[in-house]
Every structure is written in C-alpha cells, then in structure tokens.
Amino acid sequence: xxxxxxxxxxxxxxxxxxxxxxxxxxxxxxxxxxxxxxxxxxxxxxxxxxxxxxxxxxxxxxxxxxxxxxxxxxxxxxxxxxxxxxxxxxxxxxxxxxxxxxxxxxxxxxxxxxxxxxxxxxxxxxxxxxxxxxxxxxxxxxxxxxxxxxxxxxxxxxxxxxxxxxxxxxxxxxxxxxxxxxxxxxxxxxxxxxxxxxxxxxxxxxxxxxxxxxxxxxxxxxxxxxxxxxxxxxxxxxxxxxxxxxxxxxxxxxxxxxxxxxxxxxxxxxxxxxxxxxxxxxxxxxxxxxxxxxxxxxxxxxxxxxxxxxxxxxxxxxxxxxxxxx
Amino acid sequence: xxxxxxxxxxxxxxxxxxxxxxxxxxxxxxxxxxxxxxxxxxxxxxxxxxxxxxxxxxxxxxxxxxxxxxxxxxxxxxxxxxxxxxxxxxxxxxxxxxxxxxxxxxxxxxxxxxxxxxxxxxxxxxxxxxxxxxxxxxxxxxxxxxxxxxxxxxxxxxxxxxxxxxxxxxxxxxxxxxxxxxxxxxxxxxxxxxxxxxxxxxxxxxxxxxxxxxxxxxxxxxxxxxxxxxxxxxxxxxxxxxxxxxxxxxxxxxxxxxxxxxxxxxxxxxxxxxxxxxxxxxxxxxxxxxxxxxxxxxxxxxxxxxxxxxxxxxxxxxxxxxxxxx
Numbered sequence: 001x002x003x004x005x006x007x008x009x010x011x012x013x014x015x016x017x018x019x020x021x022x023x024x025x026x027x028x029x030x031x032x033x034x035x036x037x038x039x040x041x042x043x044x045x046x047x048x049x050x051x052x053x054x055x056x057x058x059x060x061x062x063x064x065x066x067x068x069x070x071x072x073x074x075x076x077x078x079x080x081x082x083x084x085x086x087x088x089x090x091x092x093x094x095x096x097x098x099x100x101x102x103x104x105x106x107x108x109x110x111x112x113x114x115x116x117x118x119x120x121x122x123x124x125x126x127x128x129x130x131x132x133x134x135x136x137x138x139x140x141x142x143x144x145x146x147x148x149x150x151x152x153x154x155x156x157x158x159x160x161x162x163x164x165x166x167x168x169x170x171x172x173x174x175x176x177x178x179x180x181x182x183x184x185x186x187x188x189x190x191x192x193x194x195x196x197x198x199x200x201x202x203x204x205x206x207x208x209x210x211x212x213x214x215x216x217x218x219x220x221x222x223x224x225x226x227x228x229x230x231x232x233x234x235x236x237x238x239x240x241x242x243x244x245x246x247x248x249x250x251x252x253x254x255x256x257x258x259x260x261x262x263x264x265x266x267x268x269x270x271x272x273x274x275x276x277x278x279x280x281x282x283x284x285x286x287x288x289x290x291x292x293x294x295x296x297x298x299x300x301x302x303x304x305x306x307x308x309x310x311x312x313x314x315x316x317x318x319x320x321x322x323x324x325x326x
Numbered sequence: 327x328x329x330x331x332x333x334x335x336x337x338x339x340x341x342x343x344x345x346x347x348x349x350x351x352x353x354x355x356x357x358x359x360x361x362x363x364x365x366x367x368x369x370x371x372x373x374x375x376x377x378x379x380x381x382x383x384x385x386x387x388x389x390x391x392x393x394x395x396x397x398x399x400x401x402x403x404x405x406x407x408x409x410x411x412x413x414x415x416x417x418x419x420x421x422x423x424x425x426x427x428x429x430x431x432x433x434x435x436x437x438x439x440x441x442x443x444x445x446x447x448x449x450x451x452x453x454x455x456x457x458x459x460x461x462x463x464x465x466x467x468x469x470x471x472x473x474x475x476x477x478x479x480x481x482x483x484x485x486x487x488x489x490x491x492x493x494x495x496x497x498x499x500x501x502x503x504x505x506x507x508x509x510x511x512x513x514x515x516x517x518x519x520x521x522x523x524x525x526x527x528x529x530x531x532x533x534x535x536x537x538x539x540x541x542x543x544x545x546x547x548x549x550x551x552x553x554x555x556x557x558x559x560x561x562x563x564x565x566x567x568x569x570x571x572x573x574x575x576x577x578x579x580x581x582x583x584x585x586x587x588x589x590x591x592x593x594x595x596x597x598x599x600x601x602x603x604x605x606x607x608x609x610x611x612x613x614x615x616x617x618x619x620x621x622x623x624x625x626x627x628x629x630x631x632x633x634x635x636x637x638x639x640x641x642x643x644x645x646x647x648x649x650x651x652x
Contacts, residue, residue, distance in 0.1 A: 021354050024350065025352070026352065026375065027347075028347050028374065028375050028376050030376070031376065031438075031442075032438070043374075047600060048352035048354065048369075048371050048374060049352065049354050050354050050355050050356070050357065112358070115357065115358075116357075270602065270637075271637045274373060274378055274602040274633035274634070274635070275374075275602070276596065276601065276602065307600035308600070309600070311596075315644075318641075
C-alpha cells in the first residue's frame with residue numbers, strides 16, 4: 001500500500017459530503033474510439049455536471065468543512081475549473097469566494113466564475129503569479145487559502161473517481177490521467193494502487209508544460225521558466241514537493257505529448273465519442289495517438305476531466321485538427 | 327392515474343433487467359443554458375453510454391426476455407438508434423439481430439449497427455417502408471418483430487427515465503420530450519403523470535414530421551404524405567393508434583418547431599452546455615427558443631436523448647446556426 005498523504009477510507013467517507021450530482025459519473029466502453037485507437041477504451045466522463053469538470057468533488061469537501069467550522073470566506077488561485085467549482089460549492093453554503101486567475105485564462109471559465117457569484121481578481125502573468133497573489137490575499141484577510149493539489153481535500157475529491165473506477169469497472173490494464181498540479185493523478189492513483197495494483201497509472205502532460213513530468217522522472221522538483229500549451233488546466237511551472245512525493249509512489253509513468261496530438265485528441269473525442277473535451281481532457285487520447293503500440297490490445301480507461309472551452313477557440317482547434325481515418 | 331398501457335411498478339422492476347451502464351444518467355442544472363433561454367433548465371443526459379441514446383433502456387428488456395424464452399433472433403425497423411441499441415443488447419445475449427433501415431439514414435448510425443454485429447438491410451424509401459419490410463422479415467422467418475413505441479418494452483424502458491426524474495429531481499414545472507413514435511413521451515409521461523402530476527408533459531416534434539402531433543391535437547390518427555426534417559430519429563408518418571391513445575392520456579401539449587430552431591438548439595447545447603446533441607435531442611431547446619414567454623421563469627427539464635450524428639453534417643449544421651447572444 002502506497003504511503004501517500006491519502007487514505008482510502010477517508011476518501012470513501014468523503015462521498016457522503018459531496019453533492020451526488022458530481023458522483024457516480026458515466027463509465028462506459030466507447031467502441032468507435034477503440035477502432036480509431038487500436039485498444040479497448042473506457043471513458044470516465046466528468047463533464048456532465050453543473051461545473052463541467054471533476055473539480056467540484058474536491059471543493060465540496062473544502063466548502064463543507066469551512067461551513068461546518070463557521071468560516072465565511074475562502075480564496076484560491078485557479079486556471080478556471082477549480083475556481084468555478086469553489087464558486088459553486090461556496091455559493092450553496094453562503095461562503096464569500098475569491099478566485100485569482102491570470103488575464104490569459106480561458107474567458108468562458110472566467111465568465112462562469114463571475115456568474116457563480118465569486119469575486120474574481122485577475123493578475124498579469126501566469127498561473128504561478130496567481131498562486132502567489134491568492135496566498136497574499138489569504139494572509140491579508142486571514143481567510144482560508146485553498147491550494148490545488150497541496151490541500152488534501154482536492155486529492156481526496158479526485159480519489160472518489162478512483163473508487164468509482166475500481167468499484168464499477170471490470171478490469172483495465174491502465175488509466176490515463178491528465179497531470180497538472182497532481183491532485184487528479186495522486187487521488188486516482190492512490191486508490192488504484194491500493195485497490196487494483198495491477199492497473200498501470202499513467203500521467204500525461206503537455207510538452208509545453210512539463211514541470212511535474214520532469215520532476216517525476218528526476219525524482220526531485222524541477223521548475224520551468226515558461227508555459228507553452230493550450231491545455232490551460234494543467235499549465236503549472238512550480239510543482240509542489242509533497243504532491244511530487246505522492247506522485248512518485250503511485251504513478252507508473254509520466255508522459256509528455258505534443259500540442260498537435262492534444263488537438264487531434266479533442267477532435268477524435270468529438271467525432272468518435274460525441275464528447276466536448278477541453279485540451280487537458282484530451283491528454284489521454286493524445287498519449288495513445290503518439291504511441292499506439294504501447295496500448296495495442298490493452299484496456300485503457302480515460303478520464304475526460306473537463307469540457308470548459310472558449311467556443312471560438314474550440315471550433316478553431318477542431319477545424320485545424322489532423323483527422324486520422326478510423 | 328392515467329390508464330395507459332404502462333405500469334409504474336413494472337417499470338420500476340425493469341430497472342433490475344437493464345444494464346446499469348444505461349441507468350441513473352446525469353441530471354443537472356445548466357446555468358449557461360438558463361441565461362440563454364430565460365428559464366431554469368435541468369438536463370437529463372442520455373448520450374454518455376455505449377450507444378449514445380436512451381434506446382438501450384428498452385432493448386435491454388426485449389433482448390433479456392428473448393434470451394430467457396430461448397429465442398435466438400429478432401428484427402426491428404430503425405432510423406438508427408433503436409437498431410444500434412438492439413444490436414448492442416442482442417450481442418451480449420447471443421441473439422441474431424436484423425435491423426431494417428432506409429438508405430437515407432444517418433451513415434454513422436448504420437456503420438455502428440454493422441460494427442455491433444447486426445445484419446443490416448437497407449430499403450429505398452422512408453422509415454415507414456422499413457417498418458413494413460421488418461414486419462415481412464419477422465413473418466417470413468418466424469422471429470420476433472420489435473416495434474418501437476408499440477411494443478411495451480420500448481415504452482417501459484423510456485419510463486425508467488421518468489422514474490429517475492421524479493426520484494432524483496427537486497421540482498420541475500415542465501418536461502420537454504422529443505416526440506416521434508411516442509415511446510419516450512408515453513414512457514416518461516406516464517410516470518410523471520402518476521408520480522408528479524403537477525409537471526407539464528410537453529412533446530416536441532419537427533414541423534417537417536408532424537404526424538403524431540397533429541394526431542394528438544385531433545385526437546385521432548393523422549398520417550402524412552412525406553417527411554422533411556433533419557431530425558431523423560423522430561421522422562414517422564404513420565402514428566400507431568395504441569400509442570396515440572396513451573399519449574392523449576399523458577401529454578399536456580404537443581408542439582411543432584422549425585428546422586432552423588432545431589439547428590439553433592444543437593448549436594446552443596454545444597456552445598452553452600458542451601453537449602453534442604443529434605437533431606431530435608435539440609427539440610426541447612428549439613421549443614423554448616420559439617416561445618420563450620411560455621417558459622420564462624419556469625424550471626424545465628430537457629431530455630438530451632441522443633448524440634448520433636454524421637460528423638460532416640453536424641459540423642455543417644453548427645456552422646450554419648444562427649447564434650443568439652446570451
């Protein structure tokens with residue numbers, strides 16, 4: 001059993017706190033994708049809910065805890081999905097939610113954060129700057145700072161996906177998980193390594209935002225200078241040491257993929273599966289497209305973790321995608 | 327309680343026969359759609375499963391019954407979704423499945439029927455001709471003919487959606503249901519009228535395929551000469567009397583919508599909800615777009631009943647849609 005910061009019993013208990021609208025999401029074989037990719041593919045769909053990503057599994061835990069403790073405010077940095085989820089979870093519990101994001105963020109995500117009633121503060125620069133600013137706000141106002149992937153609730157929330165995979169599914173050989181800060185990978189990975197250790201836990205990150213993947217391979221935090229990817233949801237430069245430690249215990253590999261593969265993956269999910277995926281949610285398909293031999297004949301689970309896109313950019317990506325024949 | 331051919335206890339029991347991958351589908355508020363449509367909107371999503379439509383809820387019942395009875399073959403006419411679902415359900419139970427469809431059918435649907443191992447027979451002409459041909463095959467080979475909407479399993483299967491709506495949901499004012507042969511409308515409608523009689527049951531059909539709607543308004547079967555709609559899933563010309571009788575008992579209204587509204591509805595579901603909907607699955611949104619005052623401030627449930635589209639046609643529709651500003 002991996003000695004991570006996570007605990008499967010606690011994750012199972014967390015299911016009782018999370019609004020059921022975010023739990024027990026669809027998990028199904030998608031044969032048209034299988035023909036196109038040359039391996040058996042099960043989709044775990046995290047986009048058919050009020051915030052169109054898996055992030056609310058974690059923010060439900062945070063917001064519930066804050067409300068129970070009589071606290072009234074919380075702040076987080078977010079590329080957009082965590083912020084939406086925290087705004088949703090906080091609104092239902094009367095919390096004052098502040099989200100710090102970069103001005104370069106996906107506009108649709110920022111619009112939704114505002115629409116959900118959160119205060120939105122924009123910073124120039126990238127996500128790491130937003131993290132710094134959120135920390136400063138928390139200190140200044142004396143309120144809870146929610147740090148994605150570091151704060152255990154975000155990992156536990158993701159872990160409930162792992163439980164649904166092992167409780168429902170027959171037998172995968174591998175799970176492909178989008179890798180950014182690491183909450184999704186360590187949460188799902190912990191449960192899989194404990195409950196279904198034969199399943200390979202494979203993390204996928206864009207070549208243009210490789211900090212956590214490089215850190216995993218070097219077994220030490222590697223920071224990068226810049227970000228160059230459309231996959232905004234996984235675009236960090238400064239891995240968190242404690243999260244890397246967990247990831248080293250649960251991941252079997254960390255893979256980097258090219259932007260063209262991410263776009264081809266989005267197009268394939270739309271055409272073959274009828275699913276809108278944001279770039280981060282197409283990383284798994286991208287990994288198979290880049291190395292089909294590695295997956296040939298195996299059964300792979302793909303977590304489609306978000307669908308929040310700017311409509312114009314999405315249509316542009318889809319039109320530009322190189323379409324492979326099934 | 328409506329004295330239809332349906333029975334809520336039997337529908338509840340049917341849940342035990344249907345593969346869980348088709349049950350307990352996502353049901354959630356979609357606030358971006360709400361802003362765009364001017365009413366509260368809950369989505370019941372029937373596309374995140376192996377056949378991308380609700381039809382397998384019914385074919386699971388049929389195939390299971392046939393297998394229990396030691397029968398080996400079944401034939402149906404289908405615009406494509408019933409055929410896919412029957413092929414899927416039959417394959418898992420070793421049944422020899424024949425699907426009769428029109429050559430004009432959505433190519434992606436025909437491809438999937440073949441890929442699922444069913445025999446596919448194509449007829450020139452429309453869906454009514456396919457129905458005649460399927461009946462002839464059944465008689466000739468002495469095998470079960472599955473008739474959509476007439477055969478009670480197809481209505482019971484749809485009825486399980488109704489149960490999930492009333493068991494899970496807080497309080498809708500109305501449910502918008504795609505109307506074709508009538509299985510979906512009578513199945514969902516029966517359960518709603520019995521369990522939540524305050525909810526308006528509103529059926530929506532394209533102006534280009536209005537036979538059942540006209541029949542409902544005239545309280546007698548009206549057939550039409552031709553079909554002119556992209557909504558292939560609901561394109562019938564000869565309503566079945568027994569289904570009309572049930573529909574008269576459970577529907578509060580039947581509404582006709584224009585093709586441009588269906589296309590605008592598909593585009594809106596893609597842009598605001600991140601969902602791929604086939605034309606039949608956009609009928610509910612089309613109805614709200616055409617008569618927003620009727621729904622203003624109310625809470626409406628929309629059943630997104632299928633997402634099987636030809637990719638090229640879908641992209642063409644989406645590009646051509648008149649986009650209204652939210």
